[in-house]
Amino acid sequence: xxxxxxxxxxxxxxxxxRDQFEQEVTRLMDRLYGTALRLxxxxxxxxxxxxxxxxxxxKKLDQLENPAHMEGWLFRILHHTFVSxxxxxxxxxxxxxxxxxxxxxxRFSLFEKxxxxxLLWWGAPEREFVNALLQEDIRRAIDNLPDCFRLxxxxxxxxxxxxxxxxxLLDLPLGTVRSRVSRARGLLQKALWNQGxxxxxxxxxxxxxxxxxxxxx
Amino acid sequence: MTESWISCEEVVESLFEYLDRELDNHTxxxxxxxxxxxxxxxxxxEFERRLRERIADSGQQQAPEQLRRRIRDMLERF
Numbered sequence: 001x002x003x004x005x006x007x008x009x010x011x012x013x014x015x016x017x018r019d020q021f022e023q024e025v026t027r028l029m030d031r032l033y034g035t036a037l038r039l040x041x042x043x044x045x046x047x048x049x050x051x052x053x054x055x056x057x058x059k060k061l062d063q064l065e066n067p068a069h070m071e072g073w074l075f076r077i078l079h080h081t082f083v084s085x086x087x088x089x090x091x092x093x094x095x096x097x098x099x100x101x102x103x104x105x106x107r108f109s110l111f112e113k114x115x116x117x118x119l120l121w122w123g124a125p126e127r128e129f130v131n132a133l134l135q136e137d138i139r140r141a142i143d144n145l146p147d148c149f150r151l152x153x154x155x156x157x158x159x160x161x162x163x164x165x166x167x168x169l170l171d172l173p174l175g176t177v178r179s180r181v182s183r184a185r186g187l188l189q190k191a192l193w194n195q196g197x198x199x200x201x202x203x204x205x206x207x208x209x210x211x212x213x214x215x216x217x
Numbered sequence: 218m219t220e221s222w223i224s225c226e227e228v229v230e231s232l233f234e235y236l237d238r239e240l241d242n243h244t245x246x247x248x249x250x251x252x253x254x255x256x257x258x259x260x261x262x263e264f265e266r267r268l269r270e271r272i273a274d275s276g277q278q279q280a281p282e283q284l285r286r287r288i289r290d291m292l293e294r295f
Contacts, residue, residue, distance in 0.1 A: 034278035158276035
């Protein structure tokens with residue numbers, strides 16, 4: 001192959017990859033923004049995280065071996081970009097983000113609050129409750145979680161990361177991730193319960209639930 | 218040979234890790250078998266699965282037009 005043919009081929013590949021990059025970024029924009037917003041909570045910060053993600057991804061595009069994996073690769077860059085932002089912000093604010101709030105030990109189960117075993121197959125108030133929750137309710141509940149819990153919930157429940165992956169990304173011991181995920185779920189379910197009750201969604205809750213191990217609110 | 222049965226308490230204790238696919242294969246299979254024959258635990262697992270789906274959906278949010286413009290401008294400069 002001559003040098004000019006090789007150059008033409010390289011340009012064609014790079015044009016193809018560039019087009020694919022643009023298409024993927026455009027296609028995933030809502031999810032990239034939504035994830036950044038759940039992580040950052042603030043729309044301006046979320047936009048900055050997405051913009052920096054696209055810029056970082058473009059710079060590293062040659063390192064992506066298989067273009068079919070671009071989606072997962074973009075989200076990994078988004079998470080790394082957010083974690084860098086978050087660490088810088090924490091340093092500026094001199095906060096001890098790894099200290100878990102006192103209430104983090106609460107174990108709370110929405111299912112135990114809502115489930116009525118005597119209804120057997122004919123009714124499922126817990127299913128009705130979940131179906132009636134608005135996306136806005138869920139977003140508000142996630143946004144109100146303390147940073148250390150919000151991050152693990154977004155990574156595990158929204159992004160489907162394994163505990164091992166979260167451990168590497170956040171530089172935390174695996175056992176800490178495991179316990180944070182568990183506590184974060186308790187806090188999230190408790191927040192959803194409170195919001196649902198305020199919105200009148202929990203009219204048919206389990207009357208015995210207040211005395212269960214889930215504790216009252 | 219006796220077959221070991223996992224209890225409801227053990228299923229409840231491990232349910233989230235089961236749904237997160239963080240358990241070893243043997244324990245996961247034990248939990249699946251239990252869910253096939255225990256209506257209460259099955260209802261609980263279905264509830265948690267459905268709640269997870271709703272939470273996962275919350276990650277999708279319409280990007281503002283100004284962000285789309287910003288990214289378009291950026292891509293044109295690359």
